[in-house]
Amino acid sequence: MTREHAPSERQGRIEQICQAALDHDAGDRAAFLAEVCAGDVDLQREVESLLAHEQSAAGFIESPALHVAAKVLPERGLVGARIGPYEMIAILGAGGMGDVYRAHDSQLGRDVAIKVLPPAFLNDADRLARFDREARVLASLNHPHISAIYGLEHDAGGRQALVLELVEGPTLAEQLKSARARTHVGLPVAEALSIASQIATALETAHAKGIVHRDLKPANVKITGNGQVKVLDFGLAKIAVPTRAAERWLEAESAVSLSDASPGLVVGTAAYMSPEQARGDAVDDRTDIWAFGCVLFEMLAGRPAFHGETTAQTLGRVLERDPDWGSLPADTPRAIRTLLERCLRKDPAKRLHDIADARIEIDECDLTPAPVQEPAQRTRPVWWLAAALLVVASVSALVFSKIGGLPLPSELFEFPVVPSDQATLLPRYGGFAVSPDGRQIVVTAKSGNRSSLWVRPIGSLQYRELPGTHDALFPFWKPDGLAIGFFAEGLLKIVALRGGLPTVVCEAPDLPEGSERDEVGGSWNRDDVIIFMSSAFTLNSVLARAGAAPAALTVLAKGETAHRWPSFLPDGQRFLYLALTRPGDPGELRIGYLDGTPPISLGRHESNARYSAGHLLFLSGRHLVAQRFDADAGRLTGTPLPVVTKPPFATWNLLAAFSVSESGVLATHPGGPIPSEQRLTWRDRSGKTVGVFGEPGRYPTLDLSPDGKRVAASLVRGTAASDIWILDLERGDAVPLTTDPAWEFDPTWSRDGKQLVFNSNRSDGRVDLFLRAADGSGQDERVVAARHAAETPSWVPGDRSIVYGDDGDNWIHTLDGKSPPSVLWKTPARERAGTLSPDGRWLAYSSDKSGRSEVYVREFPSGAAEHKVSVDGGMAARWRGDGKEIFFLSLDATMMAARVETVRGFRMLVPEPLFPSGLSLVTLRPYAVTADGQRFLIPTAIDQRSQPPIMITMDWRARLPR
Missing domain, CATH: 2.120.10.30 (TolB, C-terminal domain)
Incomplete structure (x- = not known):
């Protein structure tokens, strides 16, 4: 060892010991440090001092388990420095492969993550090669579940920096820690499998390019606010079996070995290393499959698959022992247990060979939930309960006879959808959908201040909320009934019925919200194609996959304003839709084709249409009618016959609120909820009503x-x-x-x-x-x-x-x-509801850059110096008249106030809650505030009008005249 290399090596050693010690409980650290420092008292004291510093400062850092070295080695602190157009804002983490900073891009006006190689390693050929390798690996991987790279920067001092996508949200390690603190176990099975499926998809992409991650672990996985998984840190990635694509982007790497051919070289994190990796043997895709199994096991069990008091003990257990299979939760599906056993076989020849097989096993796993227990006491009157139970008994018998293969009854049978005790139904105009087989219905419902999707069998009172579907609109079913598509936050998403978080497919329209209704709708065919209305008011098609790219299907003709309400026909290659012109005019019902064949007109109609049992159902004279339809020829025949005439239907942009299954089960609603009248109410900062103004009405x-x-x-x-x-x-x-x-x-x-x-x-x-x-x-x-x-x-x-x-x-x-x-x-984020400060120097607005709506402030008009105002979500910002306070709504509709100072730059205090507003979050500026910030004018409901029920008709054909 030469003298000039000694400081670099010692720093690296200190860093490695600090990071390893942080993985141990505080009570274990003394014994651990004594062992790994091997009698070097000075080394042990230095590490203990740094760890003490780590604990005292943990509350101020986003990822306290990752940044010891960055805080305690002064020469590595770059906050405030610039590399190219990037200004370092805060330290996010530090590790052996580099320090990560949050930085602001002054050219494009966005925040990014900057990974910087520490100065101590600028002359380390191996570190430089790995750093450059990571840039090339990330540049070759373009996938929604892998953090993206924007570029590679060098400054005048020779410092190298990777410019990366800034992924907001907790790491999986932090999420697991939080889950253990709450429940002392891991994540719910459905949530764990949803995350695992997305990780597997990311690895599948990497493996297809011959890239092995080699350091997959919970700390290298992030979960964004909308539930999307991002795999991070390809700093230890290697080429396992070079592909032509890999060879092309590695042509410049001939001077550096990427195969780690040196015998005995061990890289990675002990608890997630495969046995061959721990031995320093050559590795391939199967080492990532082992790590994937370790991560999935930990998500389910709430504890690592292999854990020892020291690194040596951990590696010993990896090499010699099996996981404690008994620590998996009792509701772990048999298929997942088998998958874990195959992933964690010590002999790579007997291990699962392809991560795609793991993804398929997870996606097809049956996770039928246990029945939800009815509450002991119900709020509805006893007579209503008795009637509801009678309906359930009757419906159950009918559903069995109808769907179970026995002859259909000839008599008509219908009943209302009984609300849940846990949520209020919000049928709206596209707020419910019957499953293709007629067995289930999905509805939008509101619990507290948030709406979401709830599913129930047709013949049951038991509702089940689908996690991650907050603010969902226009649900529609996958043809096999195993998943549901919907729209939320300007995105098209899909969620599996078995559970787990939704998957983001692509961006979708985020249209104006002043009318309390949005204007999107979708349909899904058996080839996994979804069609929906684009932001250009035309129809797009997209594969039901995370991050898929939509393609245009239709083009507006002269005089047309929108193509809306698509619905696939039985062949899955053709679809119905309405071409709209001026408000108030009927639309033209058309048959469109996925292959681009020119559409066929079915004439002018006053609503959308849906196919069922050889007929098209649509509105005529505000009544629901059915007309025979030759699906092969694409032609309506005969005369429209009435199906539902009372109450008459209303429409929104020619959308009628009905849904029908292929088996003939029909759900109808007269046209959205009857809204409550409002009074304009003055409230003080405590929320107390201090005055009422104006006539009753609705004031969005x-x-x-x-x-x-x-x-x-x-x-x-x-x-x-x-x-x-x-x-x-x-x-x-x-x-x-x-x-x-x-x-x-x-x-x-x-x-x-x-x-x-x-x-x-x-x-x-x-x-x-x-x-x-x-x-x-x-x-x-x-x-x-x-x-x-x-x-x-x-x-x-x-x-x-x-x-x-x-x-x-x-x-x-x-x-x-x-x-x-x-x-x-x-910016790539969706920014809304901008409002200028009284002096015109600052613009406050809401943005979804973190995965949920938050309030930010930027300098106007430059856009420089972005500041986050809200802490746990926010929208609908307004300024006090003197510019010294910003008001906004939290995501539970609490009125919030943040004090600010704008004379010398922009400074603010942590927002404080004022009072529950009771406002709906579907409008952008639903309140006003006086110039002194002391009174708020808020539309307040003055009555609760009855909600028309969703009606279920078990066989709509029985309604036809005979």
Whole structure:
């Protein structure tokens, strides 16, 4: 060993001991350190000192188990430094393969992760080679479940940095630790299998390119806010069997051996090393399969498969012992136990050979849940319980005779869907769907302040909530009934009925929410193709796979505003959809083709249509009718016959609320919930009601005038439209500003109080921005023709420009008309509801960059210096009149307040909760606040109107005239 290499080697040794010690309980560390330091008292004391420092500072670091060396070795602290356009913001972690920082990209206005090789290793040829290798490996892997690389940077001092995707959310190790603290066991089986399936998918991609990860462990797996898994840290990856693709991107690596041919070289983490890896033998894909088995075992059992008091003991158990199979939970499926046994065979020749087989076993595993126990006491009256039980008994008998293969009954049988004690049903217009075989129904329902999907058998009162489906809209079934597709947070997702977290397929429309209804819908065929409406209001197709790329199916013709409500026909290659024109006009029902064949028209219709039992069902005269349909020829024949006539149906964008199975089970609803009337209520900062204003109505969005004397509000009229009204707080009167038959919402006062800008869909259904004098004089002027849907306008001081949201970004438009609107800053996240500070220097907005909605602030108009305001989710931000406070809604609709200081940069305190608002989170600005921040104007429900039930008809054909 030369003298110049000694400090580097000692630092690396210290770092390795620190990281290994952190994996042990505090009570075990002294004995562990005494053994590994082998009598080197100075070394042991130095490590103990660093570990003490680690524990004292743990509360300030995002990943305390990973960053000891970065905190305690001063020369490695880069917070505040720059590498290229990247400014280091905070340390995220540190390890033998590099330090990881959160950094801000000043060119693209986004946060990234920067992995930096420590200065001590800049002359270490092996470390440099591995660092460069990781960059090349990541560049060759493009997959939704693998963290992406954006580039490789070098600074003037020779420091190298990988620019990586910043993956927000906990590591799997942190999630397991939290689960053990709560339950003393691992994750629920369904959740563990969902995570494992996504990990396997990532490994499958890597293995297909001849890449072995070699360091798969819970600390190298992250779970984002929407449940998506990301596999991290390919710093120890190697080429097992070079493929042509691998050879191409490794041509420049001829000077470095990537096969670790040196005998006895051991790399990885002891508890997850395969036996061959622990011995220093050559490894291939099967070493990752072993590690995958270790990770899955730990997720289920809540403890590592192999654990010793020291690294030597751990490796000994890897080589000589089997896991404690008895520690797996009792509800672990037999197929998963068998899979684990095959993954953890010590002889690689007898081990599972392909990770794809593991993924298939997991995805096809039967996880039928145990029946949910009915609560001991029910809130419904006894007579209702008796009636419900009678329905269940009757339905069960009928379902058995209908679905079990016996002859169908000739008599009609129907009943209401009885609500759950745990949640309130939200049928809306696309809030329920019958499974293809008619055995089950999925409904959107609200429990507390969050809505989600709930499933129940048709012949049962037992509901089951599907995890991870918060704010889901428009559920639709996979043809085999084993999974459900839905839309949430501007994404198309799928969730397996057996449990587990949803999988994100691709982006989907995130349309304006002022009407309390969104406008997407989907259909799924037997070839695993999903069709849905795109953000361009046309239809797209996409494979039901994580991260799949959608393809366009239809193109709008002249005069058409949207193609909506797709529904596959039985052959799975053709589908029904409606082509819409102006609001109020009927749509053209068409048959579309996946192969691009020109569509066939079936004439003008007033609603969507669905196929069942040789008929198409659709609305005619607000009644549900059925007409014979020759599926082979694609032709309607005969006369439409009535199926459901009372109560009459309403529609939203020509969508009627009904669902029908192939077997003839029909679910209907007259057209969404009857909304409660609201009163505009003044509340103080404690939530106490201090005044009521205005007439009863429905007020999705509102804004206070700068002088605090008037309110501009969108007022909903029935179910067809809304207008902007001006309410005078002093005189108590109200006058309409708009009266056309369209949706107007989100009004915003100019700084001088003389003008209002608002959204309207009067332009062929597209949501544009319009301007009107606040006194009602003149005419509405369209000032922004939206790309997608313009929303939440905010005036720039001087009232010459407007900031607004469109297509997931913040835009600015100058009212002089000399230049077109321009995007302020383009980010991959979806940013919404921007609002400028009183001095115009800062823009507050919500963004889903972390996987859920959070409130952020950026400098305006540069977009520099982004600051996160909310802590546990937030939306609908508003400023106090002096700019010293930001108000927003938490994700449980609590009104929050964050004190800020903007004189010398931007500083803020931790937000404090004020009061439960009771507001719906489906609108973007559903409240207003006075300039002094002391009173809040909140629409408050004044009654709870009865909810029309979803009606089930077991055989709709029995309703046809005879």
